[in-house]
Each structure stands twice: as structure tokens, then as C-alpha cells.
Amino acid sequence: xxxxxxxxxxxxxxxxxxxxxxxxxxxxxxxxxxxxxxxxxxxxxxxxxxxxxxxxxxxxxxxxxxxxxxxxxxxxxxxxxxxxxxxxxxxxxxxxxxxxxxxxxxxxxxxxxxxxxxxxxxxxxxxxxxxxxxxxxxxxxxxxxxxxxxxxxxxxxxxxxxxxxxxxxxxxxxxxxxxxxxxxxxxxxxxxxxxxxxxxxxxxxxxxxxxxxxxxxxxxxxxxxxxxxxxxxxxxxxxxxxxxxxxxxxxxxxxxxxxxxxxxxxxxxxxxxxxxxxxxxx
Numbered sequence: 001x002x003x004x005x006x007x008x009x010x011x012x013x014x015x016x017x018x019x020x021x022x023x024x025x026x027x028x029x030x031x032x033x034x035x036x037x038x039x040x041x042x043x044x045x046x047x048x049x050x051x052x053x054x055x056x057x058x059x060x061x062x063x064x065x066x067x068x069x070x071x072x073x074x075x076x077x078x079x080x081x082x083x084x085x086x087x088x089x090x091x092x093x094x095x096x097x098x099x100x101x102x103x104x105x106x107x108x109x110x111x112x113x114x115x116x117x118x119x120x121x122x123x124x125x126x127x128x129x130x131x132x133x134x135x136x137x138x139x140x141x142x143x144x145x146x147x148x149x150x151x152x153x154x155x156x157x158x159x160x161x162x163x164x165x166x167x168x169x170x171x172x173x174x175x176x177x178x179x180x181x182x183x184x185x186x187x188x189x190x191x192x193x194x195x196x197x198x199x200x201x202x203x204x205x206x207x208x209x210x211x212x213x214x215x216x217x218x219x220x221x222x223x224x225x226x227x228x229x230x231x232x233x234x235x236x237x238x239x240x241x242x243x244x245x246x247x248x249x250x251x252x253x254x255x256x257x258x259x260x261x262x263x264x265x266x267x268x269x270x271x272x273x274x275x276x277x278x279x280x281x282x
Contacts, residue, residue: 001025005112005147022104022144029109036090045091046187048082050200052092053183055080056120056135057206060176062127065202067195075126086110095186096137097167103160104143114141121173134173137164177208 003011004021012021055073058064062075073080082088089110092098101107102114117138124131142151142159153159166174168182184207189197 001028001144002112005144007148007150018144018148022106025109026106029106032086032090032110033108036087036094038094041091041094042186042188043191045088045095046189046191047193047196048084048088049092049095049183050187050192050203051196052082052118053180054196054199054203056118056133056176057180057203059120060122060126060131060133061206065199067199069195069199086112086114089114089116092116096182098137098139098164100139100162100164102139102141102143102162104145105141105160111141111144113147114139120176133176135176135179136173137166138162139164175208177206181207183207 001021001024004018016024051069051073054065054070055077058070058073058075059077064070064075087110090108093100093108093110093116099108102109102111105111115138117140119136119138120133121136122131122133139162140159142153145151146153146157146159151157163172165172166179166182168185169175169178174182180203184200184203187200189200192200
């Protein structure tokens, strides 16, 4: 895949087409999904996710946490870029419950040159009490063909972009306080060392409780009664159908099977049956 994306003419030693390489790449995506499971994501992704949330809070409030770990993301920083591996992006995806599909790639692929971004959108003056801030999450990546052909990415030929909704927030523009609450609920403090761990403890002052998930079993009473009635009707119909099938089957067997008496009468005289009780020859 790297050879194909880099523009190499005889990628895969000339043995595969671009479509076949993409198909083979699916095994890599599946392997990465296995490697970035929940426990690995918690262990190796908690520090990064907490750091990102802290950087957003600093920018929103205009107040620094004063920790050495936040030196690269000051309240004045407009853009903070972290250059990471695909595994780091997949850890964040797992912790936040994100899913995406980018043009030309399989679902949830952390592709080469892909960017997982957390944008801060605020209304009001920095530091003001009525300032309202929201977080918008995106995944952006050039398609395989765009990368192979080194296409200039602009308004005419843009990269693929997926706007993501955090399940713990439920809306595209997630309120910053809700986003911080989701982050603190997802990370494990025991997997984060100082000074980032100290910063995570102070983030709780800027967090809101994540919204409770909707109960899937809280259907109205009339819906539950209708469901039970439908299930009972289906069960009765199924029982009648099975009984009818068995009856038809027995009827067909009865018509096709010759009777013992008929078979005896059609047999040669020496092979006919004898009723022992009466001595009568059939």
C-alpha cells in the first residue's frame, strides 16, 4: 500500500492491481482494530486524550494550567499539531467511540496522512463568564488516488472529510464541558503519569456530566402489549402451519405405502401369508 500511495509504478512487484492492494489492505485494518482494543486504548491513549482536552480548555478560558506538560499548547495557541502514528489515532477513536468512512478507504481506517482534529468554536470574549464553546471533531484524509497522483488539495479537489459525532455527546457541536466530561469518563488516571495526571485532576472543574444513554428497553406499555400480542399470534400461526405440514406428510405416506393385505394378494400362491390364528390362506 505504501508503494502504491508513493507513486511507485511496479508496486507489489507488479503482481497486484490497485483494487487488489486495497482489498489486501483490509487485513491490515482488521489487525489494527484488534491491536487497538479497549484495554490498549485506555493504557496508551489516556494521556494523549487528556492532553488534548486540557489544551482546548486553556484556549477557551484563556487560563493556563501552568504544567510543564502543557508548554506546547498555551492559551494563545490557535493551532496545535501532534504528529503521531496510526495506532495513536485509533486509540483516540476507541476511547471516544468514534466511527468514520473516508472516500477510497475502508471504514475506520487510520490512513496515511489522515488527520483527526478537534476544533474549538467559541462565541464571546475569551475569559468572559458568558463565553460558550463547542468542540467539532473531524477526520480528514486524501483518497488513495489523490495520494498516488500527488493531487493538490484545494476547494476544487478537496480531501475526504468526515464530521464525527461523539456517542457520549450526541451532537455535531459538542459543548466543551460535555466533551471534557466524556474525556474524563473515558480515560484512566492510573495510566497517566505526572504532570499530565495533575492536569486531568483539574479538568474536572470544567466538565459536565455526560448525558445518560437512552434506555432501549423503556418502550411504552401499549408497544409492549402489541409486541406480546404479535409474538403470540406468530407462535400460534407457526404451530398451525407445522401441524398442517405433518398431517399432509402422513396423508401422502398413507397413499403411497401398499397395504399388507394388498401385497399378499398380489404375491404368488406359494408366497402368500397365512393367518396362524384361523389357518386361512390370504
